[in-house]
Amino acid sequence: MSREQDDMLRRGIGMTSQRTRERLIQRLYEEGVSNPKVLEVIRRTPRHLFVDEALAHRAYEDTALPIGHNQTISQPYMVARMSELLLEAGPLDKVMEIGTGSGYQTAVLSQLVERVFSVERIKVLQDRAKERLVELNLRNVVFRWGDGWEGWPALAPYNGIIVTAVATDVPQALLDQLAPGGRLVIPVGSGEVQQLMLIIREEQGFSRRFLGSVRFVPLLNGPLA
Numbered sequence: 001m002s003r004e005q006d007d008m009l010r011r012g013i014g015m016t017s018q019r020t021r022e023r024l025i026q027r028l029y030e031e032g033v034s035n036p037k038v039l040e041v042i043r044r045t046p047r048h049l050f051v052d053e054a055l056a057h058r059a060y061e062d063t064a065l066p067i068g069h070n071q072t073i074s075q076p077y078m079v080a081r082m083s084e085l086l087l088e089a090g091p092l093d094k095v096m097e098i099g100t101g102s103g104y105q106t107a108v109l110s111q112l113v114e115r116v117f118s119v120e121r122i123k124v125l126q127d128r129a130k131e132r133l134v135e136l137n138l139r140n141v142v143f144r145w146g147d148g149w150e151g152w153p154a155l156a157p158y159n160g161i162i163v164t165a166v167a168t169d170v171p172q173a174l175l176d177q178l179a180p181g182g183r184l185v186i187p188v189g190s191g192e193v194q195q196l197m198l199i200i201r202e203e204q205g206f207s208r209r210f211l212g213s214v215r216f217v218p219l220l221n222g223p224l225a
C-alpha cells in the first residue's frame with residue numbers, strides 16, 4: 001500500500017471510534033470469518049465514508065444500511081464471508097463484481113485481488129462509488145454501467161465473480177464468463193428464501209456448494225440512468 005493511501009485510510013479511522021471498529025472485527029471473527037487478510041482489510045477500510053453522513057455513526061454495526069434508490073450497503077459479515085469464499089483456494093487475479101452499490105465491497109475486494117471489474121445498473125450510485133475509490137486511492141478497479149445478468153463479456157474470463165444482489169436463477173452469462181477453476185459466489189432465490197452459493201468451474205462442468213440462508217436485495221433487469 002502506498003504512503004498516501006495509508007494516510008488516507010488512517011485519517012478515516014480518526015472519524016469514528018477505533019474501539020467500535022475493533023468490536024466489529026472481533027464479532028466477524030467470532031462468527032467464523034477466519035481469513036486474516038480479509039479481517040485486516042475490513043479493519044482498515046473506512047465504511048463510514050460509504051454511507052450518508054447521517055448514518056455514519058452506525059457504519060461499524062454489522063448490518064446492511066440504506067444507500068438510496070431502494071438499495072443497501074451490504075452487511076460487513078456478508079462482505080467478509082463472500083470475500084473469504086472467493087479467496088479460499090488462493091489469490092485471485094481478475095474478479096468481476098455485480099452490484100457496485102456504495103462501492104464498499106468493491107473497495108474491500110480491490111485490496112485483496114489484483115483487479116476488480118464492477119458492474120452496476122444505477123448510474124448515480126456507481127458514479128458516487130467511483131469517487132469514493134479515487135478518494136481512497138484504490139485504483140485497480142474499472143467500472144461498467146450495465147446489466148449484471150449479462151456480466152462483462154468483453155473482458156472475460158474472470159477467476160472470480162461475486163454477485164451482491166439475489167438472483168432468481170444463476171445467470172448463464174456469468175457461468176460462461178468464469179475461467180477454468182474460477183469461482184462464483186452468488187445469492188440465489190427470492191423473497192425470504194435465499195441461499196448463498198459457491199459455484200466452481202471444474203474441468204468438466206460446475207460444482208455447487210450451498211452455504212446457508214442470506215438476505216439480499218434483488219438482482220433486477222436492465223441498466224437504469
Ligand code: SAH
Pocket residue numbers: 067071072073074098099100101102103104105106119120121122125146147148149164165217218219220221222
Ligand atoms: N455491494 C454493494 C451492495 C449494493 S446492493 C454495497 O456494499 O454497497 C446491490 C446492488 O446491486 C445495488 O446497487 C443494485 O442497484 C445492484 N443491481 C441490482 N440488479 C442489478 C443488475 N441487474 N445489474 C447490475 N447491478 C444490479
